[in-house]
Amino acid sequence: MRYDRPMATKSGRKDAKTTARSGKGPRTVTRPQVSSARLSDRGEIARGGQGVIRKMFDRRLERYVALKVMDPELAHHTDAMKRFVDEARITGQLDHPNIVPIYDFADGAASTPEFMMKLVEGETLGARLKRLKNRPDLDLASLLEIFLKVCDAIAFAHSRGVLHRDLKPSNIMIGEFGQVYVMDWGCAVVMPAHASKSPAEIKPRKSVVEEQGTVIGTSAYMAPEQALGKTEEIDERTDVFGLGAVLYQILTGWPPYPGPDDSAAMQQARTGTPRPPHEVALGRTPPAALSQIAMKALARERADRYPSATALRIEIERFLHRGAFFTARPFPAGTLIVQEGDMADEAYVITSGRCEAFREERGRRVALRTLGPGDVFGEAAMFASEPRNASVLAVEDVRAVVVTREVLQQELGVDSWIGTFIRALAMRFRDLESRYVLTRRVTENSRIATTIVNHISRAGTWIRPGVLGAAWSRVWEVVSDECGIDEDQAISIIARTPDLRLDAANDRITLELLSMA
Secondary structure (H helix, E strand, C coil), X not given: CEEXXXXXXXXXXXXXXXXXXXXXXXXXXXXXXXXXXXXEEEEEEEXXXXXXXXXXXECCCCEEEEEEEECCCXXXXXXXXXXXXXXXXXXXXXXXXXXXXXXXXXXCCCCCCEEEEECCCEEEHHXXXXXXXXXXXXXXXXXXXXXXXXXXXHHHHHHCCEECCXXXXXXXXXXXXXXXXXXXXXXXXXXXXXXXXXXXXXXXXXXXXXXXXXXXXXXXXXXXXHHCCCHHHCCHHHHHHHHHHHHHHHHHCCCCCCCCCHHHXXXXXXXXXXXXXXXXXXXXXXXXXXXXXXHHHCCCCHHHCCCCHHHHHHHHHHHHHCCCCCEEEXXXXXXXXXXXXXXXXXXXXXXXXXXXXXXXXXXXXXXXXXXXXXXXXXXXXXXHCCECCCEEEECCCEEEEEEEHHHHHHHHCCCCHHHHHHHHHHHHHHHHHHHHHHHHHHHHHHHHHHHHHHHHHHHCEEEECCEEEXXXXXXXXXXXXXXXXXXXXXXXXXXXXXXXXXXXXXXXXEEECHHHC
């Protein structure tokens, strides 16, 4: 018989959880009769389908622990009892930093079965996501670091032949100091004929034999093969789907199948496909690359998913290391990506195509350099909070990662002491660049003035001793192409050259040679 029942978590969130059991309807789990010889009861902290978890004080070791006590009414049902024992034993054999440790187990000879485990003070991932749901500054990097630890735990469990089958944010606890634990292994199953190097006496085993068609897990997060009761198809990729469901909720704030009730969610899990994250997330745009990873993990066909939790973890790490938090944007050839003189609020990393950086000097375009994949531009002006000192044009179809000022402030902490260093370096770079431009302009002005002087020396006539003169229109006609500037700019340079005098009204330019004597 199958039943649907809400499972309460420490965060207060309730998830519909489906399993197989005998009996009907909800019941009230009575307060356990815990022995007072060693443990002192400090109250209930969570309630599940098979019992309650209570906070206890261990007088012998003087520490707090968590005690999971089986519902006394279920203790008379053989399968329910076996599932409870299996959860304790399997969890106890999964010795991993991200799986909650089991300290002890009592088989319930005197009362009801119970097992003692580490008490994790903190909140569930579900509670944290709910708290961050409407915040635009959602700390995606931190959440992904938590997700990587969950992947580690599941990969380890798989190496021991154990599948969790109920992965969801409310089954992931986050400790006060960053500890991450995968909880509630009550739906776990041991894969048959799994090759393990562990001694036979500590190999995980399952005492409950599930019939074909058994449905167990939480509807809103179920893989299709789970929801359809295809127990023979359940393998590591079933948990990969569960991991994808957790990632999906990190990105969107919602489970893959957010039906109005458990029946609707179950129907979606059996027949539907989760909507793309960007269609579901409100108030934020999930990174496209991360959304693709989530949707691959949530593929309907097992063969289309990542083959293992480790493979999924590797993809998340690649995402983190290649800066994929930032949006990639296409720029068709001919697009002016940044404009000289504009204030900078974005920087760019070219991933494909070529660009040209240039400046406008005296009315003509001066090429600075060609940029290709891996090159960065626009960052100095953004760090220095100054106008851009060059333009960048896409000379081919370009794709570039766009880094905004807001994201950079969040990721690099540019408002911190390290940000002060970055801004100082940017200002020094801009100062050196300005000095270079000034030197180059002085050199260019000298070249133009020398060109004019040389022409007057060759073609001019003596007006008086030490002074050569020539028609300005004729001089400009000869040297204009060589100078590469317009006449007004040439006149401006002549005005700043001590040995040249221009009488535009009389079309006369003179060269004073006396000062050269």
